[in-house]
Amino acid sequence: MKLTILGCYAATPRTFTNPTSQVLEIRNHHFLIDCAEATQVQLRKNKVRFTQINHIFISHLHGDHFYGLIGLISSFTLLNRTGDLHVYGPKGIKEIILLQLRYANSYTGYQLFFHELESTASEVIFEDEKVVVKTIPLKHRVYTNGYLFQEKPAERKLDPDAVRKYKIDICYFQNIKNGKDVTLEDGTVIPNEKLSFDPPAPKSYAFCSDTVFTEDYLDIITGVDVLYHESTFLESEAHLSERTMHCTAKQAAEIALKARAKQLILGHFSTRYDSIEHFREEAMAIFPATDLADDGKIFEF
Amino acid sequence: MKLTILGCYAATPRTFTNPTSQVLEIRNHHFLIDCAEATQVQLRKNKVRFTQINHIFISHLHGDHFYGLIGLISSFTLLNRTGDLHVYGPKGIKEIILLQLRYANSYTGYQLFFHELESTASEVIFEDEKVVVKTIPLKHRVYTNGYLFQEKPAERKLDPDAVRKYKIDICYFQNIKNGKDVTLEDGTVIPNEKLSFDPPAPKSYAFCSDTVFTEDYLDIITGVDVLYHESTFLESEAHLSERTMHCTAKQAAEIALKARAKQLILGHFSTRYDSIEHFREEAMAIFPATDLADDGKIFEF
Incomplete structure (x- = not known):
């Protein structure tokens, strides 16, 4: 598995930081997870070929997680894409995209499939012979899912x-x-x-962003190899964290510990802090195997 | 008048080029004209303060001219904007923006006024004691307006x-x-x-993007001081230009000549060319007072 962080900051895009988007390479798939504004530029900068993206998973309909989707879908058309594109996301995503394509009078030249989600229970939304993808119902200000990507056992x-x-x-x-x-x-x-x-043990990756601190989804992610978890704030801003339904670095570490994750990657940082290293320090006190996401950073596991 | 080009390329945002957006400073107004994806980042890079933007003029509902609007409107809310914001653009723009705010459950904390356009005749859409703004009906694949910004005579x-x-x-x-x-x-x-x-002579600026070559709007822009005109292609791609309802550099120069503009600024360049200098060369053969837009370039007149 290879994870390329295209953006991992909260709220607004800034001159040197990008909101959430990442590419997970897993068994020859290139899954795009969230698609904030200018994700298509981040894909170019990080040399991810557009034609490799066939599945896009959107966690929720806040701008810092999906305002780049319409632009990417439109650019695929302008670049003469022919392959099918599958978009997974909350109910409403289809209406938003199709409305804009209709007013632009420029429907896609390729097949565009929407898989709209509205269940509050975990469900399998993608499965082939190599990989399973399940939703991780999260608790945020709007309907939100994380996603669990699991390799199937390979051949001996x-x-x-x-x-x-x-x-x-x-x-x-x-x-x-x-x-x-x-x-x-x-x-x-x-x-x-x-x-x-024996074949290499199948690996798993859980993407959890955004959510208030809750143990409701622990069962789904228990034993995961790599947990990407939002940590928008530090404990010093716990009041903001609760009010905006986000987690602190400490809370993310507690989730990783309770889920017996092997590795934790923190992301979705508020841009109010002078250094994201504070997040690592706060989390490592509870969960030592903590790493920090950053725009353009690549993780291989 | 001061014109800051935030983006002036056609179609898709790329690593080093941005689609259409510009800020016109005229008599203490900061008018944002078009708002392609990541315009908010371009505003930051070019040090235009968000609070200065109170009026946004959108030419048409193609992505390379307005996909950054929803992000900018959302960021204004996140940054606790209080001042009114006026958005001028084709009918449909309100539906698109409000639909996304509704699904995000995050309405603006400031007053947001939409001035939807559907007339095919030129109309005055903004007027105060210092400035008049009129539409310039253009001919493109969807309903499109350019905008004419005219200073009123100042006091003696x-x-x-x-x-x-x-x-x-x-x-x-x-x-x-x-x-x-x-x-x-x-x-x-x-x-x-x-x-x-005598006070300084009042100046005028016409923004014309996108349009097929036509003399239909010549009357409206005749005598304009500065004409920004799209020139997506060179004459060598005239077949593409006609099919996609755009202009070549030569055609833009012909419009400037016939309109007796004092200065022409070319923009909306296709990214297929190795250098935008070709556009200048082609246009100057017909209209010598031709300049080229480029991202981050500032014109003062």
Whole structure:
């Protein structure tokens, strides 16, 4: 998995900081998560090819998370995109985008599918042979979802030495990769674990932004490998945090601890602070495996 | 008058170029003309204070001219704006903005007035004691207006030496500035031109973007001091220009010549060309007083 942070600051775009948007590369997918104003410029700056983006997940309909969507959809048309585009987001997103395309009299030249969400329970919204994506219902000022991206277990790896030793015919290889034992012509059964290695453990990534501090979604993210969690404020601004339904760095760390996450990435920083390092310090006191997002930063796990 | 170009390129925002937006300072007003995606960042970069913007003029509902409006309106709220904001633009603009504010559940904390346009004849849409703004109906793929900004004649300037010589009482000063003669107590009439100087000639600025080549709006802009005119293509791409209802640099120059403009500024450049200097060369063959817009460029006249 590779995570490219296009923007990770709260509220308004500024000269040197961008609101929320990120690209998760997972098993050959390039999932765009949130799409704040000028995300298309951030994609260009970070050299993410537009044609790689086929699925866009929008957490909620606040501007700092989706005002760049209409521009990206329009630019795809201007650049003669042909591939399907799937947009997942709160109910209303389709109406907002189509209204603007209608007034511009410029409908997309490609198939545009909206998957509108309104459930307050977690649901599987995308699944193929390699990846599952589930919603993480969050609590914010408007209907909001985080997203959990889970790799499915990969095929087992063939052990070339063992295969040669037991003179296994090529026609059995796919069965071995699928975990099956092999029965030789003389009736001998070679157990699968003698012929193959475990595949790399499937990884998972949870994106949680924006939300007030609550344990309601702990079950869904428990055991996640990497948790990206909003931490708009420090504890010194806990009053603002509660009022605006956001989290502090300390609260994000508590969530990571309780969810037994392996790694925490903080983001959605208020631009009021002189340095985002304060967020790391506050969180690490509770959850040491804490890292900070920043625009243009890449995480590989 | 001072014109700050925030963006002057066509179609999609790119890493180093921005779509249409500009600020016209005229008689203490800061008029924002068009508002493409990330205009709020361009305002910051070019040090235009958000609180100075009270009137926004949108030419048409294509993304490269107004997708930054919703973000700017939202940021004004986040930054606790209190002053009224007036938005002028095609019918539909109010529906688009209000729909997004409704789904974000974040209405503006200031008064937001929409002045929706649908006339195909030129009309006065703003007037105070110093400035008049009229629409310039253009011909594009959707309903589009350019805007003509005209200073009103300023007050005459008092001639301090003459006023002293004729011993004119201070109570007559405003009348003199307003062009009136002064009758002394002995019945002598001092003609105004002996007591005051002509004010600087009122200036005018026409913004024409986007439009196909047509003489339909020549009457409205005739004699304009500064004409900003779109020139999306060069003559070598005249076929594209006609199909997409844009102008070439040559056509923009022909309009400037026929309108007897004093100065032409070209903009709305397609990003397909290696240098925008080609636009200047093509236009200057017809209209020598041609200049090029560019992001961040400031014109004073």
